[in-house]
Amino acid sequence: MPELPEVETVRRGLLPAMEGRRIIRAQVNRPDLRWPFPPRMADRLTGARVLTLRRRSKYILADLSTDETLLIHLGMSGRMLISPPPPAGEGQGEGVARLEGVAPERETLGEWHHHHPAPEKHDHVILDMEDGTRITFNDARRFGAMDLMPTATADAHPLLAVLGPEPLGNAFDDAYLTARLKGRNTPIKSALLDQHLVAGLGNIYVCETLYRARIHPARKAARISAARAAALVPLIRDVLAEAITAGGSSLRDYRQADGELGYFQHSFQVYGREGQPCLTPGCTATIRRIVQSGRSSFFCPACQK
CATH class of the missing domain: 1.10.8.50 (Helicase, Ruva Protein; domain 3)
Incomplete structure (x- = not known):
């Protein structure tokens, strides 16, 4: 199972792709991983902006503009994969056919989708960011987890409330x-x-x-x-x-x-x-x-x- 350095490395890799950016579409391809996903998770993530991407122990926490926090646990085989946006000038600007009757963010998705690899069997959650980057949570063994909780009470989440101090923090001396x-x-x-x-x-x-x-x-x-x-x-x-x-x-x-x-x-x-x-x-x-x-x-x- 990934330990603190692996989770922190993944968080740092996700930082430039997610922090400060809006999720224009969230796709959830199954009802659960290790535990059931929260109700309406795709709808609750769609349109939210990632304000801060932080780590607590072996969990990645994305604080959202909706006053909720997305908790991500990689489990034994979970991977957060980044598919970059199309090169500048491709799929955007002049020369791109507009999709009539489609909201701007959906139109953008139509322009970008073909730049990303086709979803694989174990791509369980897909987040399309406003700049065209795609974040995919892939987990073959399904021991990972995602949850949504109020940001104001995130520390009281059952998975976080029992944790001791961070080994890299000042409280651990x-x-x-x-x-x-x-x-x-x-x-x-x-x-x-x-x-x-x-x-x-x-x-x-x-x-x-x-x-x-x-x-x-x-x-x-x-x-x-x-x-x-x-x-x-x-x-x-x-x-x-x-x-x-x-x-x-x-x-x-x-x-x-x-x-x-x-x-x-x-x-x-x-x-x-x-x-x-x-x-x-x-x-x-x-x-x-x-x-x-x-x-x-x-x-x-x-x-x-």
Whole structure:
């Protein structure tokens, strides 16, 4: 499942295509994905302008001029694909046949539609923007989700209300993490994956962070000293920032909004490297894998204590 860096990369890719632009047509091709779509979703999106495109944990949030917010979750295989507008001078201006009796925005759609690829089987939601750009939500496994909610109460949405602070935000600092780990009798790996404690961290980047921190993933959170807990905060931020810069990690179905692969997987120091040599200079150990709560944890038995 895409983690915070992948979702942030997709948000940044969508930003110039969506933010500040109006949706002139929304097309919803099925009644549900992981959950049913909200009632009249296509009608509620059509005509709305995207005021702000932001991220909360692993969710993309589009605040609309209609005082509603569109929530997007990519799930396991969801992709937001951008089809650019036609080149300047094509499908617009003089020389284009006008469609009699059709509203201007519908006429524009008629002029632009042939520039976009034909819809595919798993293109479940299609948004045509006012400049001719098409945004398509494609999800082969249908574990993704979309919802609409009042912007004023978006933070109270059931998927968002339970989330802890953002790991890249000011509320997530050494004092906060030290206090939340104190007395916690779960493995540090499980604690950092708890979305109530910190939002958006996933399996890949927690493995990479614990390796850099030299902390064994099975060590009890309560046994992490205050100094080591404080040191985790900048390491978490460094790993996430590097992954975002690299466009995320391309595992299975993940692609950026422009269809390109992410590249952070080439920088993995432990994740997926079971049986390979530890990359710490002078260490002769090999990377091991254990299963914690159904997820693989990769670590160096010599470096991580």
